[in-house]
Amino acid sequence: MTMQDDRARKELLITVIAGLLDGIRHVAVGASSPIPAAGAMLLRARNEQQGKPPVRISILGSSRHNFFTNGGVELFDCAAQGRVDAFFLGGGQIDGAGNINLVGTGDYPRMDVRWPGSFGSAYLYHLVPRVILFREEHSPRVLVPKVDFVSAAATTPEVKRRGGPHALLTNLALFDFDRERGGFRLRSVHPGYSAEDVRDRTGFDYAMPEIVPPTPAPDRTTAELIRGQIRNELAECYPEFARTMAAA
Amino acid sequence: MTMQDDRARKELLITVIAGLLDGIRHVAVGASSPIPAAGAMLLRARNEQQGKPPVRISILGSSRHNFFTNGGVELFDCAAQGRVDAFFLGGGQIDGAGNINLVGTGDYPRMDVRWPGSFGSAYLYHLVPRVILFREEHSPRVLVPKVDFVSAAATTPEVKRRGGPHALLTNLALFDFDRERGGFRLRSVHPGYSAEDVRDRTGFDYAMPEIVPPTPAPDRTTAELIRGQIRNELAECYPEFARTMAAA
Amino acid sequence: MTEMVGLQALVASIEPGQSVTIPVDRAGVSMAATAAMIEAGLTGLHLVCVPISGLQADLLIGAGVASSVETSAVSLGEAGGAPRFAAAIRAGSIRLRDATCPAIHAGLLAAQKGVPFMPIAGIVGSDLLEVRPDWKVIDSPVGEPGKVVVVPAITPDIALFHAPEADRFGNVRIGRYRELATMAYAARRTLVTVERIVERDLMATEDSAAGVLPALYVDAIAVAENGAWPLPLWDEYETDGAELARYAAMARTDEGFRAYLSAFLSRGKQVA
C-alpha cells in the first residue's frame, strides 16, 4: 500500500467511526487506539462547529485526557452507571455471533497462540450501549465462525443488559450488529473492495442487503478537518500516528 | 458534686480506660468523647515514656487527628480489615447480655423516646476486638435486663466475629464482659461506692467475685500526666472539656 | 456538561417526591440549598443521609419538605437531639428507614458499581434486620460457609452538597471527603453549591486532581457564599455553635421552629 493509500484508508476509518459515534456524549478510547480516538475527535469537532451537544473523550492511560480521579476502576464504575456511551473493542478472533476472543487459540490453558488476555471486555460488553468492534485485519483467521475462547459474549438473553456490539469495522467493510438476531449484517464495503472480497475473507455468515453500497469516503470538509485540527489534537497523545497522517 | 470531686471522677475514668486499652496499637474515638480520647492519650503518653509500641489515635470528625484519606467509609473499612483494635460505644440502654440500644424506648417505630439512631454500632460491634462500653450514668433505666431495640448485638454464635464488648465502664463501676457466657462480671467499684450501690442501680444480673475490690485511683505520676500533657493534648480537640479538667 | 446556575434554579430542578442524598455535617452540607428548597415549597422528598444528618435533616423534616428519611442517626451533636426529627417520629409523620453508617455507604457503592446489592460485614443480631426487610441475610456463595448481610443498591435521584470551590469546567474540590464522590457516582443527578468559582483548572496537577470530583458527575453548580452556615466547611469556617444551640432551643416547640425558620429564610434572601 502506498503512503497515500494508507492515509486514505485511515481517513475513511476515522470518518466511519465519527458516524458510528454520532449522538453520543461520552466515549472512552484505549491508550493505543489512535484511529478510534481520531474518529471521536472528528465527531467532537463537528459537533462544536454545528452547535451540537459537546462530546467528552476519555483516553485511558493518558493523564492529559483523563477525566477520572478515582483510579483504574473508575472507567468500569462509570460504564456501570451508564455514563459511558461508546467504547471500542478488538479481538484476536471475532465470530458471527459477535463474541470476541482476546485470550488465544487452541485449548485452554496451554493454548497454541496466547494473546494478552480479556482486559475489561467481559464486563464492558455488557454495560456500554455502543461497543464498536474495530479490527483492521479482515481475514478468515480473525473473523471466524466460532471463537476458541469467549472473552466477552455479545448477547446473553439470560440477563438484562444495556451493552453490546453496535458495529464491526475493518479495513474492508462495515457491518451492523443485530442484537435481536445475534448476528452481523453487511452495511457497506470500502472503496476498492467488492462484496465478494468481503465474502471471501469473512469466516462467518452474515446478512446483507440486495445491493451493497460503498462506504462513503470523507467529503472535502471532513478530509480537511482530519488533516488539520484532528491531526493536531492527535499529535498530543499519539505523536507517532499523527506523523503517519501527514500529507504524503 | 464539687468541682474537685468531678475532676477526680474524670481522672479515675481516664486512668481505667488507659488500662483497658493496654496493648492496642490503634484506637478510634468519637468526636464528642473527650474521656475516651483522654484515656487513649494517657496510654500513648505512657507507652512513649516506657519505650513501648506507639499508639495511634483516630479522632473521628477531627481534621487534625485524622489519619484517613478515603472519606467517611474508611473507619469502617479499616475496622473490617482488622486495623482498629479498640473503639467506644455508649447506649441509651445496655442490657445484661451486652446488647446496646441507640434507637429509643417503647415500640418501634413511633417510640416513646427516640434517640438519634444506631450510627455504626451494628457493624463495629462485630469487627473491633475491644469495644469498651462507656456510659457515665449508672442507673436501672440505662442498665436494663433487656434493651427495647437491639442496635448492636454483643454475641452472635451463628456468625464468626472478632469484635464485641470488652468491658463496661460507668461512674460507679467497671465490669468485664465474658463472651463465652454472654454476660458481665463486676471487676471493681469506684471509690466512694459499694458493691451494694452497684447492685441497687443495675437493672441486669451479673457475676461478681466474692470480694469486690475498689477501682484503683490514679497514682501520682498518672495524675500529673493527666493534669499536664494530657490536658494540653485534649485542649486542641476538646477545649471545653479541657477547661473542666483544670485544677479547682 | 455542568451548568452554572443560580440557587433558585439549582433547587428548581428537584421534583417533589424525589430522593436526595446529603452528607454528614462536617463533609459540606448545602444549607443554602436547604433554605432554597424550603422556600420553593418542595414536598415529599426522601432523604438519604450519608451516613447521618443534623440541622439539615431536622429543618427539612420540620418544614415538611422531607417525608421520608434513610439515616443512621439524626442529631445536632453537641447541641443535643434533633427536635423536629424526634417530634415527627412521635407523630408518625415521617417514614423512617433506620440504618447503620456503613450500610448506607454500601448501598451507594452498589449503585456506583451497577450491581443490585452489596454484602456487608457485621449487623447480624441487630434489630435493624427486623425493621429493614429490604436487607437480607444470605449464605455466602463463596468461601467458608457463613451468613452475610446484603443491602440493596441506593440510587438517589439527586446528590446535593456544598464545597469550597469549583472551576469553570465544573470540576469540584472535595478534598478527602470522598463520600461526596460516592454520592455523585450513585446519584442520577448531582447539584453542588460552592463558596466560589476559581479560574484555575482543578484537574491541572496530580495533587489538586486527587481531591476533585470531575465535572462528568456534576450537573449544576450555584455559588453560595457561606453556604454551609451554620454548619462548618473544611478549610473555610467552623461550626457556628451558638446558632446551633439557638436552633436546638427554639425548635423544641413547633412555634419556636416556625419563628426560627422564618428568620433563617429571610436571612438567606438577604444574602442572595
Next chain:
Amino acid sequence: MTEMVGLQALVASIEPGQSVTIPVDRAGVSMAATAAMIEAGLTGLHLVCVPISGLQADLLIGAGVASSVETSAVSLGEAGGAPRFAAAIRAGSIRLRDATCPAIHAGLLAAQKGVPFMPIAGIVGSDLLEVRPDWKVIDSPVGEPGKVVVVPAITPDIALFHAPEADRFGNVRIGRYRELATMAYAARRTLVTVERIVERDLMATEDSAAGVLPALYVDAIAVAENGAWPLPLWDEYETDGAELARYAAMARTDEGFRAYLSAFLSRGKQVA
C-alpha cells in the same frame, strides 16, 4: 508504624509462596524491587496484577520468581506481547488465573470491606466463568430476579508499588492512582519504593492529603531513585520505549532473556 529500610531489606520481608499484588504500568511499578526480588532468589510467588501487568510480570515469570498469576492481561503494550508470559503458558510452567479488569478490582474491594465476596456487573456468557470456578453466578437476593456474578475476596500477602514520594511519617503520595490505596487496604502488608523522602507532612493540607495513602497502611518504605524505570512514573518520567523494545526483542528466546536479565540486575546494583 512504617519502617524506613533499604531495598534488600524491603524485599527480604517477602516469603517464598506469598501472594504479591502489583499495579498496571502507568500507576507506579516498583521495578527496583522487582530486580531485588529476582536477585534475592524468591520463588513460588503468586502475582495479582491490578488489573494487568507488563514488563514486571514478564520478568518475574521469566526469572522463575512467579509461578502463578492472576491477571486480566500481560502485555508490553506498544512493544508487543509479553514473551516470557507466552512461553510459560505454552510450557504450562505457570498457573494462570485469567480475569477481567473490574473483577480484580472487585476482589480487592471485598478484602477492603472484610466481606467474602463482591458482586460484579456483566461477565455472564464469558468463558472466564468456565476457567474460574471460584467465580459464581447467583440469583440476586434483592430486587428484581436476575443472575449476578460474584467473585471471592482477594487478600494478598503483600502490596508492592513505586511512588514519587513519602514523608518521614510513612505517608505516601499516590495522586489519582487510587488503585494503589485499594491494594494496600486489601493486602496484609504494603511495601513501597519511592523516588525520595520529603520533609513536609503530606497530610498537612486537605489538597495534598487527598492524594495520600496514609502511613497506617504502609509497612515499609525504601528509597529507589528512578525506581520504576524503564516504566513511567507520573509527574516524574516517561516510559523508556527503546528499553522496552530492546527487552521485547531479546526476551523472545530464553538465552536472550537471560542476557537481558543479567544486564538489568547489574544495572540495579550499580544504582544501589
